[in-house]
Amino acid sequence: xxxxxxxxxxxxxxxxxxxxxxxxxxxxxxxxxxxxxxxxxxxxxxxxxxxxxxxxxxxxxxxxxxxxxxxxxxxxxxxxxxxxxxxxxxxxxxxxxxxxxxxxxxxxxxxxxxxxxxxxxxxxxxxxxxxxxxxxxxxxxxxxxxxxxxxxxxxxxxxxxxxxxxxxxxxxxxxxxxxxxxxxxxxxxxx
Numbered sequence: 001x002x003x004x005x006x007x008x009x010x011x012x013x014x015x016x017x018x019x020x021x022x023x024x025x026x027x028x029x030x031x032x033x034x035x036x037x038x039x040x041x042x043x044x045x046x047x048x049x050x051x052x053x054x055x056x057x058x059x060x061x062x063x064x065x066x067x068x069x070x071x072x073x074x075x076x077x078x079x080x081x082x083x084x085x086x087x088x089x090x091x092x093x094x095x096x097x098x099x100x101x102x103x104x105x106x107x108x109x110x111x112x113x114x115x116x117x118x119x120x121x122x123x124x125x126x127x128x129x130x131x132x133x134x135x136x137x138x139x140x141x142x143x144x145x146x147x148x149x150x151x152x153x154x155x156x157x158x159x160x161x162x163x164x165x166x167x168x169x170x171x172x173x174x175x176x177x178x179x180x181x182x183x184x185x186x187x188x189x190x191x
Contacts, residue, residue: 037062037154041162043073043188044091046103051091055186056142058162066149067157071134073142073164073186081136081185082165083146085110085129089159091187103184106161122149128156134164162188 038061045052056073069083087107094104109118110129119126132146151157164186 039154039158039190041188041190043071043162043164043186046091046184046187048093048100048102050093051187055164058188060154060157060190062152062154063147066147067151067154068145068147069131069162070145071142073134073136074140076136076140076142076164078136078138078140080133080168081142082163082167082182083131083134084127084163084165085131085151085157085190086161086163086187087111087129089161089189089191091161091189101184103161103163103187106163106184106187110157110160121147124150129160133168157190160190162190 038059041058041060043055043058045055055075056071058072059070061068061070087110088105090105091103092105093100093102095101096104109127111127113128115126117126119130121130121132123130128150130150131148134142134146135144136142137144163184165182166185167182
């Protein structure tokens with residue numbers, strides 16, 4: 001785990017630069033003169049009573065390298081969180097076996113190819129909705145963008161939901177299914 005955190009800590013600044021306007025300018029890509037397509041998703045705290053207060057939003061932008069998810073979320077504990085696109089455009093409760101599942105109406109991770117496999121954001125053999133982890137700084141803010149290279153266009157995510165899980169993600173179905181991300185903590189419908 002320490003090694004994973006070290007690698008992530010080293011890669012985060014590089015990812016942030018790679019997704020910056022300066023990097024696009026250096027690569028010869030158009031920046032401000034040709035504004036990329038984007039949309040904003042409001043993220044709400046998912047609770048046993050339904051959706052609670054708004055935690056912030058995530059802006060999703062098309063780039064030459066895939067979709068960029070730029071969070072502006074507050075009031076989280078520092079650390080890494082599982083972050084995924086889920087199948088259904090609904091963050092409501094669902095009842096299963098007499099128990100309510102928080103944000104259960106969102107369904108599972110987006111998986112149109114029916115791989116039935118949780119994997120890394122760059123592995124075509126896994127769910128299309130598997131995203132890089134959401135990083136929350138020591139002040140409880142998530143502002144660092146993540147790149148989803150399997151997702152190319154906003155139409156890939158429209159009509160689905162965006163989920164923040166209560167735990168980290170190990171990009172495997174072992175030892176726990178779906179990366180061990182745990183409970184659904186924050187949710188927003190992608191319109």
